[in-house]
Amino acid sequence: MQSGTYLRNGPGLWRIGNYDFRHLFDGYATLVKLHFENGRLIAGHRQIESEAYKAAKKNKKLCYREFSEVPKSDNFLAYVGELANLFSGASLTDNANTGVVKLGDGRVVCLTETQKGSIVIDPNTLDTLGKFEYSDTLGGLIHSAHPIVTDKEFLTLLPDLVNPGYLVVSMKPGTNERKVIGRVNCRHGPAPGWVHSFPVTEHYIVVPEMPLRYCAQNLLKAEPTPLYKFEWHPDSKAFVHVMCKASGKIVASVEVPLFVTFHFINAYEEVDEDGRVTAIMADCCEHNADTTILEKLKLQNLRSFDGKDVLPDARVGRFIIPLNGSPYGKLEAAVDPNEHGRGIDMCSINPKFLGLKYRYAYACGAQRPCNFPNALTKIDLVNKRAKNWYEEGAVPSEPFFVPRPGATEEDDGVVISMISQKNGGGYALLLDGSTFKEIARAKFPYGLPYGLHGCWVPKH
């Protein structure tokens, strides 16, 4: 194993004072590191010191609006003040609990869906170094939790809740200034669709317009609604837009079947024999257009598995977006979902294949019965087969693929995951990217919370 550090972020602390949070996404960010050097592994973990976390610790109560939790107002005047704070963004959380990315200039930033929740950390000590301040004047309060980050750029989407649409922006390494590439206007609906993530190809940015849309009224509610800050609008239909990265022009905007996804896996350009791009293929972990997955992620559900199979089915959803002006795109399963137990989320690919025709995706899959993805799966999109890893009672976190330096095969590398065991313990697991068989495991001295997304920081 090459030397370097795998960092993984995610919600990890769900109790403040004597109050218990209710949803997985509410927890205060816990950063975990696995440092690999000379065949040894050194692990560590630490809370990210966001304003939201520090205020909660100090006051022993929730002080900012989290994914589903809202601080309680003491009286009506305070409530009116909080509404103002909501519109200015002052009451929104900066709890950067979703992921962590390494920018092209080496800075390591933890992120969530609020822009203010962009926090720079030290990948060695896990110290919180301070806010990542965007120096532009683009404004807005939220962004996609998953920017596309390479050594050359940082691309993200800024949903516009006032004039439903998305700004597509990019930021160069060494700067804090995002520049607008273009804008997508929503085709329908009262608000933009939730964009937790989006994919890119070599020349295009794919902007999904999911019928699960942000909802201003739900933002104002003190108690969580069934779909939290979102609302399901099947009547508003679903769309996928394709923007040219160089010009900002929209080259396709197609209606697609209804869908629900958190995570896009990858996208690429399909070319004909003359080298002309005829279609965009975009793959995601698709929950069969069923929004119930959001409430299945309530802690009460996650903590009460009684042997019943309650995880809704999901599939590798492949969008086929024609570039010939046709108004419709397709959405179909790229592999038989039974190959991965009809559960799929928390995906990664070989980063060298970002935006390119690719063959392999790694993700959490299911071994049923289960209430949460409880297996690891390697999907072969060409042979349409999957290889699976499973251990009774174990809950693995997102399998993260690290290519072997000098590799020529797409799946030549290792897959890192952290496993939570039934007995409360845990370990780091390394699988061979090609055979998907275990190479090594290192037991942690104590269990760690389930975490979400990670990144690889190579040694120098």
Ligand SMILES: CC(=O)/C=C/C=C(C)/C=C/C1=C(C)CCCC1(C)C
């Ligand atoms: C952990 C994860 O995957 C998602 C976290 C999402 C968060 C913290 C969303 C927060 C939001 C608000 C506090 C208000 C505005 C809407 C929204 C972006 C959902």
Ligand SMILES: CC(/C=C/C=O)=C\C=C\C=O
């Ligand atoms: C853990 C998860 C979905 C699992 C469903 O099968 C989604 C996480 C989303 C945020 O990153």
Ligand SMILES: [Fe+2]
């Ligand atoms: Fe995510």
